Amino acid sequence: xxxxxxxxxxxxxxxxxxxxxxxxxxxxxxxxxxxxxxxxxxxxxxxxxxxxxxxxx
Numbered sequence: 001x002x003x004x005x006x007x008x009x010x011x012x013x014x015x016x017x018x019x020x021x022x023x024x025x026x027x028x029x030x031x032x033x034x035x036x037x038x039x040x041x042x043x044x045x046x047x048x049x050x051x052x053x054x055x056x057x
Contacts, residue, residue, distance in 0.1 A: 021035075
């Protein structure tokens with residue numbers, strides 16, 4: 001869903017990057033998932049991974 005309302009320069013940059021990544025994957029979900037699964041292996045030294053947190057009752 002697209003809107004004409006800008007939400008700020010940072011969000012606009014994120015939307016632009018998301019569009020670029022989708023375009024590079026040919027808007028194909030399988031290609032996108034495959035690329036995202038390779039990314040942690042290739043760039044693991046730059047990723048921060050937090051352990052999952054449980055739900056408190």
